[in-house]
Amino acid sequence: MSEPIIYELGAAGRRGAALPALDVPTAALPDEESLRNELPLPEVSEVDVMRHYVRLSQLNYGVDIGMYPLGSCTMKYNPKMNEDAARLAGFSHVHPYQPAETVQGSLALMYGLQEALKAISGFCGVSLQPAAGAHGEFTGILMIRAYHLARGDAHRDIVLIPDSAHGTNPATTSMAGLTMVELKSDGRGNVDLDDLKAHLSNRTAGMMLTNPNTLGLFDEHVLEISELVHQAGGLMYGDGANLNAIMGIAKPAELGFDVMHYNLHKTFSTPHGGGGPGSGPVGASEALVDFVPGPVAVRADAEGPYSLVMPSQSIGRVKAFYGHFGVIVRAYAYICMLGAEGLRQASEIAVLNANYLQSILKEVLPLPYDRTCMHEFVLRGQIEGAPDVHALDISKRLIDYGVHPPTNYFPLIVPEALMIEPTETESKRSLDHFAQAMVGIVQEARTAPELLHEAPHHAPIRRLDEVRAARQLVLRWQPNAQD
Amino acid sequence: MSYVPHTDSDVSEMLARIGVSDLQELFTAVPAAVRFPAIDLAAPRSELDVMQELKALAAQNAALDSTPSFLGAGAYHHWVPSVVNHVLLRSEFYTAYTPYQPEISQGTLQAIFEYQTMICDLTAMEVSNASHYDGATAMAEAVIMSLSAGRGRRNRVVLSGSVHPEYRQTVHTYTQGMDVVFVGEDRPGATAKELGALVDDSTACLILQSPDFFGRIVDLRGLAEAAHAHKALLVVASNPIALGMLKPAGEMGADIVLGDGQPLGNSLSFGGPHLGFFATRQELVRRMAGRLVGETVDADGKRGYVLTLSTREQHIRRDKATSNICTNQGLNALAAAVYLATLGKQGLRQVAELCYHRAHYAAAAIDALDAYHVDQSAPFFHEFVVSCPRPASEINAALWDRHGIIGGYALGSAYPGMERQMLICVTEMNSRAQIDGLVSALQEVAK
Incomplete structure (x- = not known):
C-alpha cells in the first residue's frame, strides 16, 4: 500500500492549525477583481500531517541510517549539535535588514567563517553569498570574466575544461557567455599536458579544474598546469567539490588556483537536506579578491564592530541577502569543533577509507586507473562472466544489502562507472560490510543475474518506469485524475 | 571533537591492507613543496565549548521572537507551527x-x-x-x-x-x-x-x-x-x-x-x-x-x-x-x-487576512499622526510606505535606541531620493498592542 497524496487524506472543512482571532477592526477589502475565489489546498488535521510525513520519511534512506558512498557528494555524518545551533532564536529569528548593531553576532560568525575558509585554502578573500556549489561555480567564472574585461581583455572567451569534469562546468561556462573547449585526460587520469598546451592561446580566459578530479585522483601536474594557464594570461578555477580530500594536505591557493568554490554541505558536514539547501562560498586569490560577490562581512579593526560591504569591483550580488546563513552557522560550528588538527585528520581518514575499499574491490571489479586514490575512486561495473549485468544492476542490488548505491555513470570517461566515496565518518566495520556486499553481488551476477536485474527486492518500491514518467508527464496531483 | 570512529589498530590494519606504512604515504601525488601546510586555526574543541560560544554570539543579536519588528521588504516574520x-x-x-x-x-x-x-x-x-x-x-x-x-x-x-x-x-x-x-x-x-x-x-x-x-x-x-x-x-x-x-x-x-x-x-x-x-x-x-x-x-x-x-x-x-x-x-x-498542508485552505486565507487587516489598522493609525503620511493611493497587502518628518534611518535609530522597536525598511538605501520614506510591514506576529506601541513611539521620535 503506497502512502496517499496529502490531498487525498483531506476532508472539506478539516483544519490543521488555529490562528489568533482578529483583534483590530476589519478594513475594506480591495475590489472584487483582485480577490481570489478558490484556494484548493489540502484540508487535513495536524495528526494527518505528522503521520503522513513520518510515513514518507520512512520511505527514505539517509546518512543516519547507513553508509551513503555517493561519489562526489561527500555524504559524511551531520553532527547533531549543528542542528541545535542553527535553530537558536538569535540565529533563526533574525531579519537580514536589521540594523548592524542588532546583528553583531551574525556578522561575527560570518566573518569567522570567512577567515577560517581563508586559512584552510590559502586564499586572500572569501564571499559566503553563493547558495550552492553550482552557484559558486557560476560566481567564479563571472569573476574571471569580469577580471579580463576590467583589464580590457574582452577577447578572452575560452574556458578549458577536462573531459572528467562535472556537467556543471560546461553549463556554467555557457551561462557566463563564454565558450568551453574540452581537454583530454592522459593514461594516469591527469590532464593531458600536450592537449592543454595545444589549446592555450590569447583567447584563454581560464581553466576549470577539479583536484582531486572526479576519478578521485590528484592531478600530479597541477603546479605545471597552473603555471601554463597563467603564462597564457588565463586564470585557474578550482571546483572545490573534492576539498574533503586535501584539508591540511594542500592549500588550493598554493596549487595555483585563483578562485574556488567550497561546498559547505560536503566538506563541512552540513546536511544535504534531500537536495538542498547547500552553500557554495567562493575564495579568491589576490587577482580576484575585489571581484567577489557581496556584501561580505568586514571589521575595521580587531575591536571594532562588524559591518557588511560590497567589494570594490564586485560582480554584484548573486542572490538576495548574504548567503545561506543557517548553513553557515553549521559549517562554522563544525570547523570550531575539529580545529586544524581535526580537519587534517578528516581528510587523511577519508583518503584511508577510500584506499582501503579500493584495495579490496579492485580484486573483483576493473579499476581503470590503478593508483593511490584520494577520497574516492571509480570502478567499472563490468563483471567477467556476467555480460548482461550493468553498473545500475549492481547499484540496485546494493540497496537490498542496506547500503546506498555509489554514483553511477559518472565520470563519463569511464564506461559503466561506479564512483565510490566512503567519507571519514564510516568505520572499518561499515566499510567491511560494504565490501562484503559488493563481493557477494559480483558472485551473484555470475550465478543468479536475475537477482540483480530485478533488484531491489527489499525496498519500499520496485524499479520505477522513468520512460513513462518523462512521456506522460504527470507533474502534479489532480483530484479527477485518480483511477 | 572529531567524528572519525577509527581506533589506532583499525588504521594500522587498513594501512597494511593497502600496502603502505603510514598515512603520509597516501599523499605522494601532492607536490612535496606544497604538501602538509599548516592551517592557522584554533585547536579542536568540545561540543560544550563550541555551543557556549555560539550561544554567546546568538545572544548578541536582537531576535524577533522577543523584539517587535516591522521589517519586511522581501523577508517576513511569520508564525510557523x-x-x-x-x-x-x-x-x-x-x-x-x-x-x-x-x-x-x-x-x-x-x-x-x-x-x-x-x-x-x-x-x-x-x-x-x-x-x-x-x-x-x-x-x-x-x-x-x-x-x-x-x-x-x-x-x-x-x-x-x-x-x-x-x-x-x-x-x-x-x-x-x-x-x-x-x-x-x-x-x-x-x-x-x-x-x-x-x-x-x-x-x-x-x-x-x-x-x-x-x-x-x-x-x-x-x-x-x-x-x-x-x-x-x-x-x-x-x-x-x-x-x-x-x-x-x-x-x-x-x-x-x-x-x-x-x-x-x-x-x-x-x-x-x-x-x-x-x-x-x-x-x-x-x-x-x-x-x-x-x-x-x-x-x-x-x-x-x-x-x-x-x-x-x-x-x-x-x-x-x-x-x-x-x-x-x-x-x-x-x-x-x-x-501549506497544516495551514490548509482556511488557515492560509486566515493568515493573509490577519496580515491585511492589521497592516491597514497600522496604516490608518500612523497616517493619523500629524508628522507622518501613509501613501494609500493604491491598494496594499501587508506593507505600505510612510513618509517621515525626517530621514527614515534617523527615525529607525531613535525607535531602536529609545523604544526597543525595530522599525521599517529605510527606502533611501535602495531608492535615492526616498530618504524620508519607510516601508512598514505588519504580519500576524505584530499584535495590536505592538502596533499601538509603534504608533506612539513614532509620534515621540518625530521631533
Whole structure:
C-alpha cells in the first residue's frame, strides 16, 4: 500500500492549525477583481500531517541510517549539535535588514567563517553569498570574466575544461557567455599536458579544474598546469567539490588556483537536506579578491564592530541577502569543533577509507586507473562472466544489502562507472560490510543475474518506469485524475 | 571533537591492507613543496565549548521572537507551527541527498511532488519545479528561460523598477555575459500599463511584482495581452502569503509566476536559506530549469515518483543546458509543503487576512499622526510606505535606541531620493498592542 497524496487524506472543512482571532477592526477589502475565489489546498488535521510525513520519511534512506558512498557528494555524518545551533532564536529569528548593531553576532560568525575558509585554502578573500556549489561555480567564472574585461581583455572567451569534469562546468561556462573547449585526460587520469598546451592561446580566459578530479585522483601536474594557464594570461578555477580530500594536505591557493568554490554541505558536514539547501562560498586569490560577490562581512579593526560591504569591483550580488546563513552557522560550528588538527585528520581518514575499499574491490571489479586514490575512486561495473549485468544492476542490488548505491555513470570517461566515496565518518566495520556486499553481488551476477536485474527486492518500491514518467508527464496531483 | 570512529589498530590494519606504512604515504601525488601546510586555526574543541560560544554570539543579536519588528521588504516574520520543525528534524529527510535512487527516496520524491502541486494551486499555474535558491535567483532563471523561449532572437527585458531591488541586482549579475537590454527600471513609479506599453517585438519578457516592493497590489489586467501581442512572456513575482486572499497571477494570464517561498514555514535565518518557487505553463515545461518530480509506476504497477525530464539538465546537456542548477532547496521546499498542508485552505486565507487587516489598522493609525503620511493611493497587502518628518534611518535609530522597536525598511538605501520614506510591514506576529506601541513611539521620535 503506497502512502496517499496529502490531498487525498483531506476532508472539506478539516483544519490543521488555529490562528489568533482578529483583534483590530476589519478594513475594506480591495475590489472584487483582485480577490481570489478558490484556494484548493489540502484540508487535513495536524495528526494527518505528522503521520503522513513520518510515513514518507520512512520511505527514505539517509546518512543516519547507513553508509551513503555517493561519489562526489561527500555524504559524511551531520553532527547533531549543528542542528541545535542553527535553530537558536538569535540565529533563526533574525531579519537580514536589521540594523548592524542588532546583528553583531551574525556578522561575527560570518566573518569567522570567512577567515577560517581563508586559512584552510590559502586564499586572500572569501564571499559566503553563493547558495550552492553550482552557484559558486557560476560566481567564479563571472569573476574571471569580469577580471579580463576590467583589464580590457574582452577577447578572452575560452574556458578549458577536462573531459572528467562535472556537467556543471560546461553549463556554467555557457551561462557566463563564454565558450568551453574540452581537454583530454592522459593514461594516469591527469590532464593531458600536450592537449592543454595545444589549446592555450590569447583567447584563454581560464581553466576549470577539479583536484582531486572526479576519478578521485590528484592531478600530479597541477603546479605545471597552473603555471601554463597563467603564462597564457588565463586564470585557474578550482571546483572545490573534492576539498574533503586535501584539508591540511594542500592549500588550493598554493596549487595555483585563483578562485574556488567550497561546498559547505560536503566538506563541512552540513546536511544535504534531500537536495538542498547547500552553500557554495567562493575564495579568491589576490587577482580576484575585489571581484567577489557581496556584501561580505568586514571589521575595521580587531575591536571594532562588524559591518557588511560590497567589494570594490564586485560582480554584484548573486542572490538576495548574504548567503545561506543557517548553513553557515553549521559549517562554522563544525570547523570550531575539529580545529586544524581535526580537519587534517578528516581528510587523511577519508583518503584511508577510500584506499582501503579500493584495495579490496579492485580484486573483483576493473579499476581503470590503478593508483593511490584520494577520497574516492571509480570502478567499472563490468563483471567477467556476467555480460548482461550493468553498473545500475549492481547499484540496485546494493540497496537490498542496506547500503546506498555509489554514483553511477559518472565520470563519463569511464564506461559503466561506479564512483565510490566512503567519507571519514564510516568505520572499518561499515566499510567491511560494504565490501562484503559488493563481493557477494559480483558472485551473484555470475550465478543468479536475475537477482540483480530485478533488484531491489527489499525496498519500499520496485524499479520505477522513468520512460513513462518523462512521456506522460504527470507533474502534479489532480483530484479527477485518480483511477 | 572529531567524528572519525577509527581506533589506532583499525588504521594500522587498513594501512597494511593497502600496502603502505603510514598515512603520509597516501599523499605522494601532492607536490612535496606544497604538501602538509599548516592551517592557522584554533585547536579542536568540545561540543560544550563550541555551543557556549555560539550561544554567546546568538545572544548578541536582537531576535524577533522577543523584539517587535516591522521589517519586511522581501523577508517576513511569520508564525510557523511546531509540526514543521518536527518534520524537518526527521533525519531520513535531512540526511538524504538528491533522490537519484528513487527506490529508497520515495519520501523526498513524493514530498516534492506534493510541493509542486501546492505551488500550482497557490499560483493557478500548470507546472511547478522543485524550487530555486530564492526569489531573486528564480527571477534570474525566468529571464534566462524567456530568452530561451525567444530562441535567442529577443534580447530586451522590460523590468519594473518596483521589483525588489536585490532581485533586479541578481538578474543583472546573472545576465552580464548574455547581451541583454533592460528597460523600465528607471521609473519605479511607472504603472503596470505604462510598463506593458514598453513591450515590443524584440522583448523576451515583461517582469512585475505584485504586491510590489512598496507593498502595492498591482492591477495585472491587460498585461498578458500586452505581452502576448508581441510574443513576449509575462513574468510575475508574488508573495505566497498574499496569494491566500489575492487573485493569483496565473488567473491573469501570466506565463511564469515566481517568488520567495520563505514566508511559507521557513525562518528568517538572517536571509537564508530560503527557497524560490517557480511555476509556469505546461507548454513551457521543457524550457524551465530546475529539478522536477513526475509520477510513474514501478515494475508491479504501483504508483511512485522519479526525477524527470533530466534531458534539460546540465549533467546530460552540459554546455547546451540553459542553467547549471542541479539541486533544489529540498528541505526548505519540504518546510513550505508542511506549512501549506497544516495551514490548509482556511488557515492560509486566515493568515493573509490577519496580515491585511492589521497592516491597514497600522496604516490608518500612523497616517493619523500629524508628522507622518501613509501613501494609500493604491491598494496594499501587508506593507505600505510612510513618509517621515525626517530621514527614515534617523527615525529607525531613535525607535531602536529609545523604544526597543525595530522599525521599517529605510527606502533611501535602495531608492535615492526616498530618504524620508519607510516601508512598514505588519504580519500576524505584530499584535495590536505592538502596533499601538509603534504608533506612539513614532509620534515621540518625530521631533
